[in-house]
Amino acid sequence: MFKLNLKIALRNLWKNKGITAINIGGLAIALAAFILVMMYASYETSFDKENPNYDNIYVVGVTYPEFKTNYVAAPLATAIKQNFPEVESAGLITGSSFELTIKNGNNTLFTKNILVADYSAAKILNIKPNSGLLRPQGDDRLTYLSTESMKTLFPNKKDNKPEIVGFGASNSGITGTIAGAIKNNTHSNFKFDGVSIASELGKNDNYNMNAYTIYLQLKPETDVELLEQKINNLYKAELLKSNKVTDVKSISTFLDPLANLHLRPKAGNDAAYKILIALSTLGILILVIACINFTNLSIAQAAKRGKEVGVKKVMGAFRYQLTTQFLVEIFMQCLVAVVLALMLAELVLPSFNHLFQVQLSIWHFHNGLFWQLPLILCVITFIAGIYPAMVLSGFKPAMVLKGNFSTSKQSYWLRNGLLVFQFCIAVVFIISLLTINSQLKYMRTQDVGFTANQVVYIKNLTLFNNPSKLGSVSFEPLREKMMNIPGVKSATVATYIPGGTNGVNSYSANGITANIDFVNVEFDYFETLDIKLKEGRFFSQKFKTDNVNSAVINESAVAKYGFKNPVGQTITGSGIDYKIVGVIKDFKSQGFESIVQPTIYTINDPHGDYKTQIMVKIEESRMAEVLATLKSQWSQINPKDGEDFRYEFLDELYGKLFKKQEQLQSVFFAAASLTIFIAILGLFAFAKYITTGRIKEIAMRKILGANDLQIFKLINKSFFVMVLIANLISWPLAYILTKKWLETFAYRIDIPILPFVLSALITILLTIITVTVQARNAVKANPVDALKYE
Structure with a gap:
């Protein structure tokens, strides 16, 4: 009996090889994505688990x-x-x-x-x-x-x-x-x-x-x-x-x-955790969409198996035997899909590893796939196959052998409901992707309040601070040597650079004591970074007190301490009464996710860190020439640092703050593309089933005078309505999700309307094209061929 059922299964799969290929192909693509997500989630959630404590x-x-x-x-x-x-x-x-x-x-x-x-x-x-x-x-x-x-x-x-x-x-x-x-x-x-x-x-x-x-x-x-x-x-x-x-x-x-500590520390950024949750959700949804496709197409194929079921029931087959037979058929397709998924995942893995900066391997024994994949295979076989198997095994022999068989109204509503659900997910992904693109474009084009272009950050071992501090030297001789190089516009040194973490200390002013950020700098710091002055002045070598007890604060610090006329006021910290000589406009040194912190800038800070971060602003046309000169003369310019000249461009360092969001953009692009592709695959096959089932109706309408455009409109109408419903259902959900994501940014765009409009246009247009292409053969067919047996 098993051998007979296996032959029947293989013949049916081969007979409907187009639908079979779509079923297996869509499931394989979704499984490949899910495998990669599982491996990444397992890796990210198992940091330090080797520690026995x-x-x-x-x-x-x-x-x-x-x-x-x-x-x-x-x-x-x-x-x-x-x-x-x-x-x-x-x-x-x-x-x-x-x-x-x-x-x-x-x-x-x-x-x-x-x-x-x-x-x-x-x-x-x-x-x-x-x-x-x-x-x-x-x-x-x-x-x-x-x-x-x-x-x-x-x-x-x-x-x-x-x-x-x-x-x-x-x-x-x-x-x-x-x-x-x-x-x-x-x-x-x-x-x-x-x-x-x-x-x-x-x-x-x-x-x-x-x-x-x-x-x-x-x-x-x-x-x-x-x-x-x-x-x-x-x-x-x-x-x-x-x-x-x-x-x-x-x-x-x-x-x-x-x-x-790795994903969601109480004192730190949980962006990695949010990325993991988003990625895991996308992986599960893509797999759900593929299972929906499988279920939909299996139900659509049910009518073709009606007589087979009727004959078997007449011959004494029980329903559970038929259910088992159809589940085995689905299991065979899922097994092939798993094998293909492993091959696809292996092909994509190098790009995935590069995107997330990890070294994952499918064939590593400890990654859990060896027990997870068989479990997933059984689960998706059950999820994707149990309802179609119950539908097929439930046909009544007397009716199907007379030719009066069809899937129930419940099956009709289920098919349409599943198709709507597929497009709901696709619409959410499209809107999310377009919103992420808009926020990243805003982050790349928005004025951050300083200029990182043409600024070179030089890695350095020499400690620059107050010369009276043990082990430190003055930066001035080094600055003068660099300024003598043609093409160097300015040079400075500080404890921290934009894009990094500032120091934090307690400062008192105007009757208020608060912990605020501090950065210890040298002359030309603000000029090198092109930071805008709001009032007062920058540090200047013309004023000897600037080396002793002068300070520049930002707008957020002014608001924090409630200053009305900050220039000339006193702010106390590190045992020094600093005189505020200038106020700078807020600039986004920590990117767009964190609000600009109240910050004080000083030249002299006995409790501050050493100044080691050298920054040099260079003329754009002479960048290569200046870098070559610095490299050749570095041992004379900065003897303590020696011959090892190393540098990075400040704009590239600052750009690393956007890395996680760029990863999210890539993930949503892949997810949206996969979701749309799988949904269109299912829609293509489903449209074929619908048009095949209505071939006689189409023939009659043509005989009665309907033209091709009218018939195309007739076939497209039901699909158009389903996609429109999917958009209407998805918009509130997409709005809530994108709003929550945007709220993780201190500086963000308003939720745009364009992604919602574009999602509707994209899904409707793809649906019309897919259904029209599939219906074309039925519309162009000779009506006589469809009606000659009537």
Whole structure:
């Protein structure tokens, strides 16, 4: 019996190979997209899960009135460990984006992220050097480089013994010891070029120095909410005891699980999480559309199998046997679709990896596909096949053998309803894509308040600050050397560049104390970036006090402190009474998602970071010439930095702020294209079924005088109505979704009407073209051929 059913199934599939190809092809495309989404979702949600303490690790954060941060004072870690027995271990970590040059003879390595951790943090986070984790003695540190970095410096090294290396320029004379190699787990929140492990960190720090991240390993079954409250009370008590803060009511602490850190940290950006949710939803919807296609076409084909069902029922077949037979047929098609989907996914995977900056592999044993795909195969077989199988197996033998068979009204409404649902999803995708395009166009064309074009950011190791500060030098000699190069318009240095994160400190003015952003700059900073002055003046070397206690603030800071006439007023921070000499217009240094923060700019800040970020504005016509000169003369211009001249264009760095949204744009473009393609495939086959079923009606109308245009209008009418209904249903949903997405931007467009109009025009036009092309053969056919048996 099985052999007979298999032959019947294969013959039916071959007989209707056009519909079969559409069924399998549409499902394969949707499955390929779904496979890629599953792999990406699995990758993104499994960061650090290799850590045996994964479920019990938390980071301690602080909430201020203006923001949340994971940077806290080192003494808090010791206080937590001493006061709360449910805390098994507490460790400190600090990172650095400072680019350090390490040399071994002619081999040079530029490290962008050396992670500094104490021994406890290394144990908590499962950071293990290849030679094993050792506790350094006293104040010594053990520095390890990642395996990849060690290969760059020591390409022929076979052992794991310590090595002597040089730091900085080749003539700096600074050397150090690399203790060995350490594996850099790319599937972790803690990526690094190297790790420096200390026995303890922050021993001499106080509660005014928020420079570390505290990680806690809790004992199993700990009441996290209760502990969070106890830490909050402890922190406030410690602040009052240290006399660093008198008003602690507005300050609180929180615990953030390690599981949150990658996608949705409490103190950070959850854009990656939103992208993942959007991507997962799109993948599921595309698969749903393909299943709808499958169901629709299977129901449409039901009439052709009526006599087969009637004969089998007369011969004694039970309904469950027929249902099983049809499910097996659908399973065979789904199985072929899965195989094709794997092939398509493998072809698309390199582009997908490039878009999302990941290294996924279909054939990796740990990606879960080996158990997920069989499960998905069974699920889609059931979802796409159960209703058509029940319809086919439910035909009554007496009626179908007389030729009086048709699918029920319920099937008619289901087919049309599913088709409407397909186009609803397609319309939502089209509107979303067009809205995303409009917002990105707005972001690219809107005036951000400064000019990044023709500004070169030079990577630098020299520390520039107040010359009286230990280890720092004056920037002025270097600026003069660069200004002597023909084509250089201006040069400056600062603690931070636009597109990065600014520092935060407490400043008081006009009776108000608040945490605001600060940037320590040098002369010509505002001129180099073409930042607009609202009132007062910029820093100038003509005024000696600018090096001592002058400040420039932005419009948001003016509003924050309620200044009416800010120029000449005093703002106090870092132990200095700054005189405000100018107010600049707000500029979007953090992009469009974050509102411009109140910011103060100073030249002298004893508590600020070192100025290391060199920016040079160059004439456009002489860019290549100036860069070549800087490269050849860099060891003389900036001796401490040496011969390693490295640069990036500031506009490219700032453009990275748009990366996530550009990814979303690419995802929606692919999703909209796939959805429309699959929907049109289904519509094409469905239109063929409808026109074939109405072939005699079309013949009669032609005999009675109807012309081709009238018949085309007749056939298109029902499809036109369904697509119009799909648009009307989709518009409110698309409006809500795009509104919620736009609300994630501090600076955004109003929801435009054009995407809604275009979605209707696109879907209606595609529907008319698809149905008309499919109906053309029926309309052009000779009426005699359709009516000769009547």
